Amino acid sequence: MRHFDEELEELKSKLLEMSGLVESAISTSVTALTSLDRQLCERVFEYEDRINIMEIEIDDMATRLLALQQPMASDLRFLTSAIKINNDLERMGDLAVKIAKRALDLMDLPPVKPLVDIPEMARLAESMLHKCLDSFVRRDSALAREVLVSDDGVDDTRVEIFRVLIRAMQAEPANIPQYVDLMSVARSLERIADHATNIAEDVLFLTEGIDVRHHAETRKS
Amino acid sequence: MVTSTGMISMEITDPATRTREAPKASAGAVGPKLRVSGLNFYYGKKQALFDVDLDVPANRITGLIGPSGCGKSTFLRTLNRMYETVQHGRAEGRLELDGENLMELDAISVRRRVGMVFQKSNPFPKSIFDNVAFGLRVNGLARRGTLHEAVERSLRRAALWDEVKDLLHASAYKLSGGQQQRLCIARALAVDPEVLLLDEPCSALDPIATAKIEELLFDLKKQCTVVLVTHNMQQAARVADVTGFFLLGRLIEFNTTEVIFKTPARRETEDYITGRFG
Numbered sequence: 001m002r003h004f005d006e007e008l009e010e011l012k013s014k015l016l017e018m019s020g021l022v023e024s025a026i027s028t029s030v031t032a033l034t035s036l037d038r039q040l041c042e043r044v045f046e047y048e049d050r051i052n053i054m055e056i057e058i059d060d061m062a063t064r065l066l067a068l069q070q071p072m073a074s075d076l077r078f079l080t081s082a083i084k085i086n087n088d089l090e091r092m093g094d095l096a097v098k099i100a101k102r103a104l105d106l107m108d109l110p111p112v113k114p115l116v117d118i119p120e121m122a123r124l125a126e127s128m129l130h131k132c133l134d135s136f137v138r139r140d141s142a143l144a145r146e147v148l149v150s151d152d153g154v155d156d157t158r159v160e161i162f163r164v165l166i167r168a169m170q171a172e173p174a175n176i177p178q179y180v181d182l183m184s185v186a187r188s189l190e191r192i193a194d195h196a197t198n199i200a201e202d203v204l205f206l207t208e209g210i211d212v213r214h215h216a217e218t219r220k221s
Numbered sequence: 222m223v224t225s226t227g228m229i230s231m232e233i234t235d236p237a238t239r240t241r242e243a244p245k246a247s248a249g250a251v252g253p254k255l256r257v258s259g260l261n262f263y264y265g266k267k268q269a270l271f272d273v274d275l276d277v278p279a280n281r282i283t284g285l286i287g288p289s290g291c292g293k294s295t296f297l298r299t300l301n302r303m304y305e306t307v308q309h310g311r312a313e314g315r316l317e318l319d320g321e322n323l324m325e326l327d328a329i330s331v332r333r334r335v336g337m338v339f340q341k342s343n344p345f346p347k348s349i350f351d352n353v354a355f356g357l358r359v360n361g362l363a364r365r366g367t368l369h370e371a372v373e374r375s376l377r378r379a380a381l382w383d384e385v386k387d388l389l390h391a392s393a394y395k396l397s398g399g400q401q402q403r404l405c406i407a408r409a410l411a412v413d414p415e416v417l418l419l420d421e422p423c424s425a426l427d428p429i430a431t432a433k434i435e436e437l438l439f440d441l442k443k444q445c446t447v448v449l450v451t452h453n454m455q456q457a458a459r460v461a462d463v464t465g466f467f468l469l470g471r472l473i474e475f476n477t478t479e480v481i482f483k484t485p486a487r488r489e490t491e492d493y494i495t496g497r498f499g
Contacts, residue, residue, distance in 0.1 A: 002496065070455055072482050072494040209484030 004069050011061050011082055012137070015089070018054040019133045021047050022089045023126065025096035026192060030122040033103040033185060036111075044100035051093035058086045077209060081202040085136065088195040088202075092129065095188040095195075102181040102188075112178045116164050118185055121157045124150065125189045128196035135200060141207045147200035148212070154193035161186045252320060254279035254416060254446040255300060255335075260314035262295055262304065262470075269295045271470045273314070277416070282438055282447040284461025284478060286454055288493065291467040293450045297418050300448060301335035302328050318416075333360060336414035340421035342401035344393035344408075349376075349385050352393045352404055356412040371411060378444075379407035380437045399430025406437065416446045423456060435460050454494055458482045466490045 025047035032040035062083045065071065071079055128150050135143035165179045165186075172179075201213050253276035262270035270292045277283050277300075285293040295304070304310040305328060316323040323331060333356075344352050353372045372389070376382040381403040388395070393404055402422055409417060419438075423431040438447055438460050451457050457464050458478060465475040466489070474481065474490045485491045492498045 004496070072454065072458070073485050073491045075495050076483060 004065075004071075004075070007061075007065055007069075008075065008078060011058065011065065011079075014054065014058050014061065015082060015085060016133070016137065018051060018058065018086070018089050019129070021051050021054065022092045022096070023129060023133075025051065025093050026099075026122070026126055026129065029096040029099035029103065030119065030126075032100055033106070034119055036103065036107050038104065038107060041100040041104050044096050048093045048097045051090060055086055055090040059083065062086070074206070077206045081136075081206040084202050085199050088198045092192050092195050095192050098188045099185050102185050105181050106178055109178050109181075110175070112168070112172070112175050112182075116161050116182065117157055118161065118182065118189070121154060121161065121186060121189045124154050124157065125193040125196065128154070128193050128200075132196045132199040132203065135203045136206070139203070139207045141204055144200040144203040144207070147196055151193050151197045154190055158186050158190040252279075253277055254319065255323075255448075256315075256317040256320075257296075257299075258315045258317075260296075260299060260312065260316065262292070262299060262313075263309075263311045264307070265309040269470050270299075273472045275465060275472055275475055277446060277448055278463060279446050280442050280444075281462040282442050282449055282460050284457035284464040285448065285450045285467060286452075286457050286464060286493075287467035287473075288498065289452075292470040293465075293467045294420050295470075296467065296472075297337075297420055297448060297450050300416070300418055301332050301337055303332070303337060333412050334414055335416040335418060336409035336412065337418040338402070338405050338409050338420070338422050340424050342398060342405050342425075344396075344401050344404050347393060348390045349393050349396070349404060350389040353407050353411050356408060360412055375407040375411040376404075378410050378437075378441070379403045380433055380440075381407055397430070399426045399433065402426060402430070402434065403437065406434070410441075414445055416448065417441060419447065419449045421450055421452060424452065431456070454482075466493060468493070 025044050028040050028047065029044045031037065032044060062079050066079055069075070128147050131143055131150075132147045134140065135147065162183060165183050169176050169179045198213075201211075204210055204212050255277035257273055257275045257277075260270055260273040261268060273296060285296065287293045298304045298307075299312050299316060300323075302323065304312060312324075318326070318331065318334065345355060347355070350372055353375050354368055357368060357371055373382060373386075376385060381400060384400060385396070385404075393401065396404060402425075406417075406419075406422070423434055426434065435456065438449070441447055442462075449457070449461060461478045463476065464478045464481040466473045466481065466485075466487075468489055474485060474487045476486070480486075481490060482494060485494065489498075
């Protein structure tokens, strides 16, 4: 194995470690919300600190390898994808924090009845994150494509949640602050799914060398 | 973009541009400057090139890469029939220059139209001026009054004029390695070649001299077609519009430089450019 390959493997391990933290941050934030658990919110903030540190380490390592190894072809695609995935993971960490903050808000307000479909939406988003990282590790284009398709389901669920929440606001104006918090959570979960989609697009660029962002391939042809 | 015979046809839109366009298949495409079809080359009984098909697009830089002994320099030498100076060298196949059969043209006129610069700079033991004027005098191309103008123009095109204008009559050997190489390029340019072949022109040069020659190549392609053999893949990536990868005498892959270095189609190309070869 080339020395460079060992360094690429190390970079991949760091990305996986970071994605593990991000997965934990997201699932913890949603549990904090459903169980209104202050301690779990604190744990999300701790995860975010570690995610931020890893983001800097991964950026430094990828930039160093670009400068010193001047990679080509699949090595080049791996490094540019790693930099973009790193950025998406860090943003997902921020969104988990946003959910935890909304959970803290809700703890100080009178409880409202349903959390509508938010746990279901969270499950979809987490599954997308898990799949896109699997597709990255296994360089599996088919799995990455599954993630792209799943995003539509998350978007539809968010629209449905907004509809239910708007009705709830009309019916219970006194509880509007809580419902606004829940809207914000649904929006954050939708954004998490969007970042998972970005990662799946990066995986397709890595494995097949094609750019599917914003229907780029269609535009080119 | 790649035809069934493995050739690439290019649609030339703006020859002066420095940007790289993707090759496009097109019925109305401008023909290639050089067309090589079914080229086999032998040194005596040893075959060095196997069935090479390649179109060299006009007013573009074509980079040729590959490991030592892969045939890229041999290939370059067929493009101006320089191989004829090699004992037991024999080429089979078809070579066209602007659609004309290159094998049937006068060898001297081919080499005037298709100039060459070698890995090691080889100025003549003459003054800077006489080096550049040499080809013009031999070919009777310069009238006495215009010789100085022609020398100045060639030295300017080779980005050397400002450095040598006050020592035109000094020996060419007084110049640095990078300057000598640019002098050789100026000498080749003096007879206004349509194609310039460069065989590892920067291999002995420092990064500053290399950068000057690369900038020069960008300017040169406005006026002529360039074919560059290089071991330095970063150089091919920086300057070439299209790149061919040779291995064991075969042209393995030929495409736009961006495709070759970002998403090569062939495993051998990928392994070579990522250093996993072997």
